[in-house]
Amino acid sequence: MSTDLGVDPMTPYIDGHCHLNSPELREDVQLHVDKAVEAGVGRMLVVGSDEESSWEAVDMASRFSPQGVRASVGIHPHEAGRYPDGIPSDLLAMADRKEVFAVGEIGLDYHYDHSPRSVQREVMAAQIGWAKVKNLPVVFHVREAFADFFSLINDNPLGDAGGVVHCFSGSWSEAKMCLDLGLYLGFGGMITFKSAQEVRECLSSSPMDRIILETDSPWLAPVPYRGKTNTPSMMPLIYRAASDITGRTLSSVAQSVWQNGKDLYRWGEQDV
Numbered sequence: 001m002s003t004d005l006g007v008d009p010m011t012p013y014i015d016g017h018c019h020l021n022s023p024e025l026r027e028d029v030q031l032h033v034d035k036a037v038e039a040g041v042g043r044m045l046v047v048g049s050d051e052e053s054s055w056e057a058v059d060m061a062s063r064f065s066p067q068g069v070r071a072s073v074g075i076h077p078h079e080a081g082r083y084p085d086g087i088p089s090d091l092l093a094m095a096d097r098k099e100v101f102a103v104g105e106i107g108l109d110y111h112y113d114h115s116p117r118s119v120q121r122e123v124m125a126a127q128i129g130w131a132k133v134k135n136l137p138v139v140f141h142v143r144e145a146f147a148d149f150f151s152l153i154n155d156n157p158l159g160d161a162g163g164v165v166h167c168f169s170g171s172w173s174e175a176k177m178c179l180d181l182g183l184y185l186g187f188g189g190m191i192t193f194k195s196a197q198e199v200r201e202c203l204s205s206s207p208m209d210r211i212i213l214e215t216d217s218p219w220l221a222p223v224p225y226r227g228k229t230n231t232p233s234m235m236p237l238i239y240r241a242a243s244d245i246t247g248r249t250l251s252s253v254a255q256s257v258w259q260n261g262k263d264l265y266r267w268g269e270q271d272v
Contacts, residue, residue: 011254012042012068013239014261015232016186017105017139017166017214020046020069021056024218024229033064036232043068043261044232045214047105047139047166049076051091061099070267072102072139080123081115087126095134101265103131104139105166108152111143121152128156131163137264138163140183146174153181164264167216168202175202179210184264186212189222189230192241200245208246208256212264213238 015036020029036044046061046069048054054073061071073094075083094100106127108120115123131138138158142149142165158181165178166186175185187203190196203211215221215238221230222237239257243250262268 010251011258013040013235013254014043014045014213014257015041015215015217015235016043016045016164016212016257016261017047017188018044018217018232019049019053019219020044020060020217020232021048021053022218025231026056026060029060029064032231032233033067033069036235037067039233039236041068041232041235042258043070043267045070045072045102045139045265047071047102048073049105050079050082051075051088054091054094058094058097058099065099070101070265071097071099072104073100074104074106074127074139075123076105077107077109077120077124077141078112078114080120083123084119087123087130092130095130095136100136101267102137102139102163103127103134104163105141106138107141108145108149109141109143110145110148117148121148125152125156128152128158131161132159135159135161137161140165141167143169146170146177150177150181158182161266162264164212166212166214167220169199170202171198172202172205175206179206184210184212184260186214187242188214188216188238189220189226189234191238191245192223193226194223203242204245204247208248208253209260211242211257212260213242213253213257
């Protein structure tokens with residue numbers, strides 16, 4: 001695969017999930033936004049994982065709105081244990097900000113278990129209800145927890161705004177269940193990893209109108225930068241890998257994913 005970070009001249013890329021608010025990136029956020037724009041990225045969704053990082057996401061979306069930065073706010077399963085009394089009122093109110101286009105990332109992570117599983121489930125269910133009230137899509141994080149994830153969705157159905165399982169790492173049967181629920185699937189640098197054949201097969205088997213591409217920066221940098229700090233400017237490598245995997249032209253992938261981002265997040269040319 002080429003490492004040339006060339007820009008598709010017709011359709012902007014999106015980075016459907018990034019953490020410019022992470023310690024690794026926030027000190028040089030202007031530089032990272034500028035480099036992403038130079039690489040052809042027209043939309044970047046900065047995702048919150050707790051109250052503080054959600055505020056930072058909103059601040060960045062406000063500061064860099066002309067460059068296409070947008071915000072998502074929520075409580076990550078790793079942080080769920082910090083909120084035994086439920087979602088703070090200030091975080092709930094954040095969803096009304098014009099910079100906010102999603103609730104998340106929320107969900108279940110049974111790999112690390114940084115928060116008790118029962119608490120993760122309670123906080124996920126509460127945030128699904130919050131997203132429904134605000135009519136916002138949900139950004140889900142699911143790792144080694146799909147059985148409980150599907151059970152929770154069954155008991156707490158999503159609203160009309162739907163959602164996306166970001167950084168999808170499950171099996172095809174789990175991908176199919178997500179698709180049957182109307183969810184989008186998010187794929188990033190992992191699709192370039194030699195060990196991720198099952199993830200590539202999920203991407204190639206999924207309908208193109210249900211795919212979101214993302215970096216999850218600063219983590220999961222694509223090959224040949226694996227192990228280094230990821231940034232939104234690496235999106236062209238992920239798009240080129242998706243083009244190779246799906247057998248579609250780069251332009252076709254860019255057009256489809258741009259439309260998917262607009263459909264899911266309801267962002268347009270003049271949305272903030």
